[in-house]
C-alpha cells in the first residue's frame with residue numbers, strides 16, 4: 742500500500758511552559774480534504790505550524806508521502822510541495838497584488854509559466870485583475886484573502902494548509918473563498934487541510950474532520966458523521 746500523502750504521528754508542540762498540542766495523530770490521503778476544528782486556543786494553528794515547520798515539534802513525526810520531514814526547515818518542506826496560508830492575512834502589504842503573486846510563484850515548483858499562472862488567478866478572481874497594480878494592503882479583507890489563497894495555490898502545492906480562511910469575512914465572501922478551495926482541491930488532486938472555527942462551513946467541503954480541545958483530538962470522523970452528530974454544540 743502507498744503511504745498517505747500526509748502523516749502526523751504523536752505530534753506535540755509547546756511554547757515554553759504552554760502545551761499547545763498533545764500527541765496528535767492523523768493521516769490524509771492524496772486528494773482528500775480534512776477539516777481541523779476547535780475553539781479559540783484549541784491548537785489548530787499550532788498543528789498547521791508544526792506541519793509546515795514554523796513551530797518546532799517537541800515530540801512526534803511528520804511524513805510527506807512516507808518521507809520523514811520532521812527535521813527539515815520550512816523552506817525544504819515547501820520545496821517538497823507543502824504550502825501554508827497562515828492565519829491573519831500574511832502578505833506583503835506594500836507590494837502590489839501582482840508582485841505578491843509573482844514572488845509566491847518564484848518559490849514554487851513552477852508547474853506552469855508565470856503568465857499562464859497569473860491568467861489562471863485572474864480568471865478565478867477577476868477582481869484581482871482589476872487590482873493587480875494596487876498595493877495589497879489597500880484591498881478589502883476578502884480580496885486580501887483571495888490574494889493569500891492565490892499565492893498559496895500558484896505554487897501548485899501537493900499539500901495545502903489553510904488557517905481560518907473565513908476569519909472576519911462576510912458570508913458571501915466566505916462562500917466564494919470556499920468555492921475556490923473546493924475547485925482547487927478537485928482540479929489539482931492536492932491534499933488540503935483547513936483549520937476553521939466555523940465547523941459547518943469547513944465540513945461541507947471536507948471529506949473528514951476532527952476536533953481539537955486543549956491540544957488533543959476529542960472527536961474524529963467523516964464530515965457526514967460529524968455534521969450528523971451535531972458536533973458544534975458538543976465540542977466547539
Ligand SMILES: Nc1ncnc2c1ncn2[C@@H]1O[C@H](COP(=O)(O)OP(=O)(O)OP(=O)(O)O)[C@@H](O)[C@H]1O
Pocket residue numbers: 756759760761779780781782783784785786787788828938
Ligand atoms: N507564540 C505563542 N506563545 C505562547 N503560547 C502560544 C503561542 N501561540 C499559541 N499559544 C498558545 O497555544 C495554545 C494553542 O494555540 P493555537 O494558536 O494553536 O490555537 P488555535 O486553535 O489556532 O486558536 P485560534 O482559533 O484562536 O486561532 C493556546 O493556549 C495559545 O494561547
Ligand SMILES: [Mg+2]
Pocket residue numbers: 785786787828904905
Ligand atoms: Mg489559530
